[in-house]
Amino acid sequence: MFKAILFDLDGTLINTNDLIVHTYKHILKTHLDVEVEDGEIISTFGEPLKDVLERYGKDKAEEMFNDYIEYNRTIHDDLTKPIEGVEEGLKLLKKMGVKIGVVTSKRREGALRGLKLFNLEKYMDIIITPEDTQNHKPHGEPVLKACEMLNVLPNDALMVGDSHNDILCGQNAGAKTCLVRYTALNVDEMLKHNPDYVVDSIVDIYNIIK
Secondary structure (H helix, E strand, O other): OOOOEEEEOEOOEEEHHHHHHHHHHHHHHHHHOOOHHHHHHOOOOOOOOHHHHHHHHHHHHHHHHHHHHHHHHHHHHOOOOOOOHHHHHHHHHHHOOOOOEEOOOHHHHHHHHHHHHOOOOOOOOOEOOOOOOOOOOOOOOHHHHHHHHOOHHHHHHHEEEHHHHHHHHHHHHHEEEEEEEEOOOOOOHOOOOOOOOOEOOOEEEHEEEE
């Protein structure tokens, strides 16, 4: 049985797809007069915000980053939605005594806000954000950091996410990996990264390990 289940946040525990796409579009249009397709933004899901913004405009990345955070705050609660089966699954895992954590590329302030919006933070033993590590997804350091703080070995942990960055992060750390099929990304493309498990709901993770 796994001793720790580590979850990505956006697109895995909470639905922020519309929030992220809308915010990126607003910032890129406002600062660079660039219009991008939804799919182009979705393909960056799981990457640190600043890394993505630097690809569009390195000179303006810092300014765009700050404005992204501010604008995102104003629309966050209206465009963030719950995902069916998440809280039920977390409750079941918690009852089993499994350690639960979040490993996200989202800054701590935003991650906590998203968790608290649906009262999910109470299930978390640890929350790892970009402020906690030098290297970020798909590097294995975020998962390794979580395992270290939870006092479990990486091969006793399962990293659950909706993107290739989550799967690679878990694999690079030596953990098992799980893809959620409700990802906004192309499922067939994600499966090419060979996750150990694929689930339709967080509840399915309980069924896997019970």
